[in-house]
Each structure stands twice: as C-alpha cells, then as structure tokens.
Amino acid sequence: MKHIRNFCIIAHIDHGKSTLADRLLDFTGAVTEREKQNQLLDSMDLERERGITIKSHAIQMEYSYKGQDYVLNLIDTPGHVDFSYEVSRSIAACEGALLIVDAAQSIQAQTISNLYLALENDLEIIPVLNKVDLPSANPEEVTDDIVELLGCRPEEVIPASAKTGIGIEAILSAIIETIPPPKGDPDAPLQALVFDSVYNSFRGVETYFKIVNGSIKKNQQVKFIATGKTYGADEVGTLNLTQTPKQEIKTGDVGYLITGIKDAREVKVGDTITDAKFPTTKAVEGFEDVKPMVFAGLYPVDTEEYEELRASMEKLQLNDASLVFQAESSAALGFGFRCGFLGMLHLEIIQERLEREFNMTVITTVPNVSYHAFTRKNPDTIVILNNPSDLPDPSGLDRIEEPYIKASIITKSDFVGNVMSLCIEKRGQITSQNYLTPERVELTFDMPLAEIVFDFYDRLKTVSKGYASFDYSPIGMRVSKLVRVDVLLNGQTVDALSALIHIDNSVAIGRKMCAKLKELIPRQQFDIPIQAAIGAKIISRETVKAVRKDVTAKCYGGDISRKRKLLENQKKGKKRMRQVGSVEIPQEAFMAVLKLND
Secondary structure (H helix, E strand, O other), X not given: OOOEEEEEXXXXXXXXXXXXXXXXXXXXXXXXOOOOOOOOOOOOHHHHHHOOOOOOEEEEEEEEEOOEEEEEEEEEOOOOHHHHHHHHHHHHOOOEEEEEEEOOOOOOHHHHHHHHXXXXXXXXXXXXXXXXXXXXOOXXXXXXXXXXXXXXXXXXXXXXEOOXXXXXXXXXXXXXXXXXXXXXXXXXXXXXXXXXXXEEOOOEEEEEEEXXXXXXXXXXXXXXXXXXXXXEOOEEEEEOOOEEEEOEEOOOOEEEEEOOOOOHHHOOOOOEEEEOOOXXXXXXXXXXXXXXXXXXXXXXXXXXXXXXXXXXXXHHHHHOOOOEEEEEEEOOOEEEEEEEEOOHHHHHHHXXXXXXXXXOOEEEOOOXXXXXXXXXXXXXXXXXXXXXXXXXXXXXXXXXXXEEEEEEEEEEHHHHHHHHHHHHHOOOEEEEEEEOOOOEEEEXXXXXXXXXXXXHHHHHHHHOOOOOEEEEEEEEEEEEOEEEEEEEEOOEEOHHHOEEEEOOOHHHHHHHHHHHHHHHOOOOOOOEEEEEEEOOEEEEEEEEOOOOOOOOOOOOOOOHHHHHHHHHHHHHHHHHHHHHOOOOOOHHHHHHHHHOOO
8 A cells, every 4th residue: 555646636727737647647658659649538529629628537557666666546637617526526536636837827716726625635735837848937936926825845846847748757756755655444344435437338337436445356245335235346447548457456546346337326426335245334524515506407409309318417427426407397498407517618518428429419598596585475485496487476575595606816917907897797796806926916706606607707818818717616695686587489488598687787688688589580471579578577679570472573553452452461361370380499599698798
C-alpha cells in the first residue's frame, strides 16, 4: 500500500488538465507510441469536438522513483461548473490533487471552487503553474496569486508546460513525495467505494471503485449495501488504457468490477461494495446526493419510443449520476420525463448524448428551476413546483419562494461596470467586491437562479470580452413576486411553453415570446393567433397569417359581387379549418424562448 498514490487533477476549464494528463501518461510509459493521441483520456466524440472534459476518467500508471516502483492512479476531472458533481466524486476517491493554474489567465472562479472541494476532503494539494512557455505568460505574478490563495511557499509552485513537457518529472516527484499513501486495513472486511459506472451492451454494468479496506478477488461473492443484492465478481482488474484483468485487487487501489448486472438501476454511484459472507458493518461516508439546479421536460418525438427513452436514460444515469428524472405527461407532447440537470451545458450534453449514443431524438421543453409555493389554506405546507403548470390557483396563493445562488465572478477591472449592470439587470444584489490584484476583481452577488439559467453565461462572456469566469453555489429560497405566463396557440394553452416569470419582466417577456414564435411557426391554411396571457388577461398577441390561394384569379373584369362571393366562400372554409386544424410546433420554438435577447 505504501507504494500506491491516488490523485486527481483539478482546474478551471481550458487550463490544460487533459494535456498534462497526456504528458504524465507518456512520461511513465503508460501508452505506447502507437496509442498516443491528444486528449487521450477524453474518449467521447463530444469531448473532442468541444475541447472540454465531460466525464472523469481513471487510469493507472507505473513509475520508478529512486529505485522503487510506484503505482499511480490518476483521475482526470472536468473543469466546467456544470460538472462539479463529477469532480466531487473523483475527489472522494483520492488522497491528493494537482491544482493547475494557467500562467496566462491566472486564478479563475472554478479554480477556487474546486480547490475548496478538495480542501473539504483533506486532500494534499500540489500547485502547478502551467503554460509557462506562452509569450503572454506572467509566471511571477500568477505564482504570487497561488501563494496567496494556498498559503504555500513560492518554491512549492511547480512551473510546467504540458505542451512541451517542461516540469513533468518535478510533478511526478512531488506526487510521490507529497501525497500520502492510502490509509486502510488490508485484513478488515471488504469495503469499496463506487465512484463511477458505465454500461457495456455486451457485458452489462462495469463498476469503478476504490478499495478502502480489505481486498476483492475474482469469483468472490460481493454485496452492494444500498440495494442489498449479492453478485459474483466475474472479472476484476485495474484501469490501464484498456482494462487489465487481475486475480485480486488490494486495499488503496482503484479498479473495475464486472458482475453481469444488466439492470442499470441496481448500481448507484456512492454505494459501498462488501463481501457477501463477511460484510462490513458500515458504508463508506463522504458522498452527497446531487442537487439538480435546472429542470426541463424531455419527450420522445414519437410517443411509441417512451419505454426506449426510459431505458436509454437509465443507462446514461449510470455514467452520469447527476442526471435525475421522473415520468410526467404533457397535453401538448404526450408522455415523457421531467429531468433535473446541474446547468444548461449539462442539459445540452445529455440531449446530445441521447441522440449519439442511443439514437433517441427528443424534444426539450423550456428549462426552469424548482420553486416552493404556499397556499393560504396551508401556509406551512410546501408545494414543490418543478413545472410551471403545477402552480396552484393564484387566488388561493399565499407566496412563492424561488432559489437564490451566491455567484462569484472574477474579471478584469476594466469590465466591472459592464458585469455589474448585467447582474443588476438579472435582479442580482452585490454583496462584496474584492480586488485580488490591481488588475483583477472578484465580485459576489446574490441572484435568483432562474435568471442565470438561460443566457447569463453567454452574455457575461460577451460583456467582458471573454475575460470573466463564473461560479455559483445555492444559498436557499427567498420570497419573490412571480406570475405564470401562458402561451396560447389558436386559443389552446401550450403547457410546454408556460414559464414562471418575475412580475416586473412578465409583459416584456410575453411580447418577446409571441414575436419569436411568430417567426418560427410555419404558416397554415388558416390564421393562427399567438397570445401570451397571465391568468385570464391577454398581455400580447401576434398572428401568423394564412397561406391563401388567389381564388379571384379567374375573374377578369365583371361585377365586384362575383369576386366578393368567392372570397366569402374562402373565408368560411378558413374558419371551419381553424376549428379543426392543429398547429405543429417545431422544436426550435421550445428552445427559442431561451434566446429572447438575441
């Protein structure tokens, strides 16, 4: 055990985590020349296309240091705020972390939040100053920032360049010297923490775990504590570039387990694996339940694919434990699921993965957050609203509470005014303004989560010319004046387009929604009125004009009454059609509501 080191890499998005992981694998000989490629651990097409890490990936390396062989288990983590749950899972399986800071961009918001996650779990932190070879790098200044943040000495910060390979040897030495070996009792009953799992259509569920106490052997009977079910360990092994089967995996090591489980619901991330004959008395602690921030409905385009969509989402949930969903139905879209996501990027990625990995085409409704409503009859009973259509009758409402977040924004001092006006427009209240250096400011706001769900991140990048980084954490519920804005098409309410909006913005947003839908809804044989309403009061209206055939084309000259007779007949036909006609709503219309400011 004293020759095992488990560590993860944490950093803000685009600070060079994946490239550093590539260099560590090259240097330790974990990959051959033939297997080498950039972003080796980012195995999903989506990750490569977007240049971001979405999943945490575990891999084992062997390294000889001062004549002694060591086993290094690396878990590469995402950097985007929407995937911070992935980071927390990786941290739970490690004893140390490499904190990567870009020498050109310095410390960003997500660097700080990931660092706090690691410190809460008592991880040993190794600061690494990456990209020192860039012409725009500011190594001395950024080193001072790191020293101030961590309270370490300047010589402890390792200058490195993942691209050119500078400093890789120093990083490996620091991992072995600084990070403690895993603690645990090899003779105690088996106790292993499940930190990830993935569905393989040929072999069932593959479970990734870290052994805290005891050991696990091939063909041993193992039990999952959360479900209480027992299985045979058909195959155990370590996670090299490809899976390497082993006879036994011992305390402190990270590995995978295949038991032939076919049902995705039987494996839960954060569960504890133990021996079926001599079980451990307590589960591994330190794993929290995920708290979804954004809710949206996912519906199959073809209602017959409902069960298929359920199976696909269960398999996806295995690999992404932060996805939560439950069945719901909509008058406009039929049967589907109400899903909880950690943010808008997470929602986009899930939708894309369903299409690519499971060939499921889905319709996504307008994302919203979870509100608490209280009625006058039962002022102490919380009615949780994940869907605006669940709002009780406004006449009996006592109050509505909405979730607030603490937003931390780090930006250049030139853009403070722009960022402040954006946050105030989004109903934010500034709580602190802290100059990290004369050039860089940290602004803290209390803001309603609903306001940042849609286009906040994009607009923040625009007003700061890409120089602002953003991180947030929930701070509870606060009372707010909200109304439900409904959209009516041809007199029928479309429940999938309803939204709960602050009373001050409701009329403006209602108008924008109608104008946007008018552009997107295709013309029919009859006029389509598009209306926005609060309760029974119509606040805006647009009309999509009918496609008309020129019925008077054959009348050349003659009395006007002939033309009028033909036009009146056409008018009656259009009226009849409007009573029976149904309006097709394109998928863009559901998502267009998010881009009202474009």
